[in-house]
Amino acid sequence: MSRWTARWRALPAGAKFRLYTGITYQSAIAAVVVAMTVTARSPWAAAGIVLAGIAAVVAVEARADFAVSSELATHRWVLPVAIATLMGVWLACAVVAGQADDESVLVRARMAGVYVAVLGVFSVVSLIRYKWWILLALSVVTGLVFASSPSTAVAGTVVTFLCGAFVIATTWLTVWGLRVVDEVEHAKEIEAELQVAQERLRFARDLHDVVGRGFSAIAVKSELAVALSRAGNIDRATAEMDEVKALAVESMGQMRELVRGYRGIDLLGEVAGARSLLAAVGCALGVEGDPAAVPPRFHEVAAWVVREGTTNIVEHSAATTATLAFGGSGMSLRNDGPRGIPGQHSGLRGLAERLAAVGASLAVTASSDEFVLEILWEKQ
Structure with a gap:
């Protein structure tokens, strides 16, 4: 404990804020994953959400702005593997939804697919260019793939887009705060x-x-x-x-x-x-x-x-x-x-x-x- 305390005290103010932001951001993803897992109502859906949550945390850790440790951020393969894992879980949910004969299985697959899409927005889409267009396309595709009727397609699209928009806005504010801190540190230098x-x-x-x-x-x-x-x-x-x-x-x-x-x-x-x-x-x-x-x-x-x-x-x-x-x-x-x-x-x-x-x-x-x-x- 004393080693971590000494490390924290040795960091400059800007580095402390960046580390705090990274921990907070990844903790928010973990909290969302826990909430999604509780509401999944299916072991296979919960397992998929947990796997997607781990991939989301790894994807965020691969970003220098939100990395708690600099080890993963130095490896170029980490982010592509995390994105591939998120896409794999989402496609698995889509396959289950497409082959489901039971309405309850379809509902769980749809819910899990939307959750994974939101995690993808949280960890990947919100941190890249053209995020709003990508969110719109992801929302439409998610709504269509997991729909059982036109109304459920619209509902899935709207829910995914609104959740993703909230995540992007929150992430933008976080990144803006980091930029302000960087500018203050640069001004001090x-x-x-x-x-x-x-x-x-x-x-x-x-x-x-x-x-x-x-x-x-x-x-x-x-x-x-x-x-x-x-x-x-x-x-x-x-x-x-x-x-x-x-x-x-x-x-x-x-x-x-x-x-x-x-x-x-x-x-x-x-x-x-x-x-x-x-x-x-x-x-x-x-x-x-x-x-x-x-x-x-x-x-x-x-x-x-x-x-x-x-x-x-x-x-x-x-x-x-x-x-x-x-x-x-x-x-x-x-x-x-x-x-x-x-x-x-x-x-x-x-x-x-x-x-x-x-x-x-x-x-x-x-x-x-x-x-x-x-x-x-x-x-x-």
Whole structure:
């Protein structure tokens, strides 16, 4: 018992529903067979119904949608054998009805034939294409074969068709439920894949933002140290290389924090770092307003704006002056000497995604003389 319980708990929700549906469907066939056997009133008719019931259960078990175990569904011969058994029992009932001299034997054969036809609809017809046309043909043939008069032919046809129609409708609803569960499971898989993709994009964006500035600063300061060394200013060149070392260590620390998922970013620290980095490339940064005016909700994203904007100035401009302005409803960063086409930098796309996530917007304005990043958010 514990083995079955453990197996059940290990199944995903969709597989549990499919297994439950298969057990319920086959149990319904078994219940119908029991009810038919009780009302058969003849040992040979009851035996035929039981045999047809077993064939019906096997036919359903051969269908992947209703299989309780996957063993029978893997064998192609199982379904044809089950169908042949159902047809054999039905034909046997037809032969008995055709040769019967006693009205009671004819009634039992007719009843058994209708029962077997309904079991065939339950296990085969309701699960294939053109089910309604096949049901109509089966109902007419059953009514004619087991009829003793026009009235009994009509009655047999109507009874078989109505019972079969109820079975087909019930089966259709069951299959529809299985399809809905499959779609829900598929949607969950797609959602999981999208979450993975979004996380990869987030990581790539964070990696660009964190590493980009550090590498830009290292490159700039390394070039400056080389120039100072060639000019004979060894002390200042040494100081610049010490800063390069410190930046490398800081960048490695940021990378570790990023990988662990606990990275932090501070607005005031980014403003100070931007001023230092831009000064190293000969660009004077002026700050207008107070960073404290930025609403707390936007502090982190404002720090990312300063970081990415500073990196863009270093990499994509020959700026000599830049202005960083803060306000309660937004902020901006502008610089002179732009190079390249705005909007093509992956950092700006990542920045726009960050801003959109917190309800802010990014506007980029560029001319031959000036490049402007403007960020707007609602006042808090």
